[in-house]
Amino acid sequence: MNRILKFDDVSVTRGKKQILKHLDWEVHNGENWAILGLNGAGKTTMLKMIQGDLWPTSGKLEVLGGVFGHISIPELKTKVGWVSTALQDQLHAGDVVDSIVLSGKFASIGVYQEFTKRDLQEARQTLIDLGGEKLLGKPYAVLSQGERQLVLIARAMMAKPQLLILDEPCNGLDLFAREELLNRVAGIAEMPNHPALLLVSHYTEEMLPCFKHVLLLRHGEIVQKGRREEMLTADTLSEFYGKPIQTVSMRGNRLAVYPK
Numbered sequence: 001m002n003r004i005l006k007f008d009d010v011s012v013t014r015g016k017k018q019i020l021k022h023l024d025w026e027v028h029n030g031e032n033w034a035i036l037g038l039n040g041a042g043k044t045t046m047l048k049m050i051q052g053d054l055w056p057t058s059g060k061l062e063v064l065g066g067v068f069g070h071i072s073i074p075e076l077k078t079k080v081g082w083v084s085t086a087l088q089d090q091l092h093a094g095d096v097v098d099s100i101v102l103s104g105k106f107a108s109i110g111v112y113q114e115f116t117k118r119d120l121q122e123a124r125q126t127l128i129d130l131g132g133e134k135l136l137g138k139p140y141a142v143l144s145q146g147e148r149q150l151v152l153i154a155r156a157m158m159a160k161p162q163l164l165i166l167d168e169p170c171n172g173l174d175l176f177a178r179e180e181l182l183n184r185v186a187g188i189a190e191m192p193n194h195p196a197l198l199l200v201s202h203y204t205e206e207m208l209p210c211f212k213h214v215l216l217l218r219h220g221e222i223v224q225k226g227r228r229e230e231m232l233t234a235d236t237l238s239e240f241y242g243k244p245i246q247t248v249s250m251r252g253n254r255l256a257v258y259p260k
């Protein structure tokens with residue numbers, strides 16, 4: 001399948017409020033996208049739709065080759081990985097890390113299905129491959145925020161998703177934990193047959209070079225979308241924010257921005 005996502009004139013309305021307005025956007029296989037938008041821009045609403053938790057009010061949405069209205073949402077959920085701090089609240093804090101990673105195979109919170117020794121081994125290996133070996137066997141409740149996010153990434157990868165959504169994955173991480181997590185994300189982008197990555201963040205410096213495409217969302221509208229070199233510039237971002245900003249180039253071809 002060549003196309004991961006296709007938004008075709010997609011709008012979402014709740015009551016009198018139009019949350020998303022006429023979105024047109026395509027993500028192709030092998031592309032990693034970052035979405036930038038201020039609070040209330042509509043990012044979460046977009047992500048909820050991609051996972052089948054919310055349907056467009058109008059327009060056509062295609063996810064992983066299936067058009068909404070003609071696809072099985074539970075099946076879709078097994079192919080779309082989701083990492084977000086909101087998900088952390090839903091997990092059972094007393095569960096052991098290994099079992100949380102394993103639950104990704106079933107897209108469930110907790111493991112209620114039968115699983116084999118091999119499944120469990122695969123879950124452990126998935127976490128090891130992401131650099132989380134020392135977390136094996138620990139209860140989720142004792143982990144740091146950065147460790148929890150890594151476990152959630154492993155949980156999502158366990159289902160071998162075609163699309164991995166990283167919804168503000170660095171929320172609450174200290175400087176060093178953030179770099180460590182971003183390094184893991186960069187590692188995923190280098191894996192053979194890795195899922196398409198979709199990162200939502202308020203901070204451009206988290207948009208690693210592997211995110212070669214950026215979408216700028218404001219007040220429910222796509223203001224611009226395209227290659228990172230064109231989106232992550234002082235001019236484009238000043239226009240997007242409607243305020244002058246200054247950019248600071250960071251090591252590793254990353255860009256931080258601040259209000260002027």
Ligand SMILES: Nc1ncnc2c1ncn2[C@@H]1O[C@H](COP(=O)(O)OP(=O)(O)OP(=O)(O)O)[C@@H](O)[C@H]1O
Nearest residue numbers: 014015017019037038039040041042043044045046
């Ligand atoms: N069910 C709803 N009914 C009415 N308004 C809603 C509903 N859901 C979201 N909104 C509004 O739609 C807008 C977009 O919300 P959304 O959560 O998608 O934004 P966001 O870009 O994810 O924001 P943040 O960065 O703060 O998480 C907000 O103004 C929000 O109040």
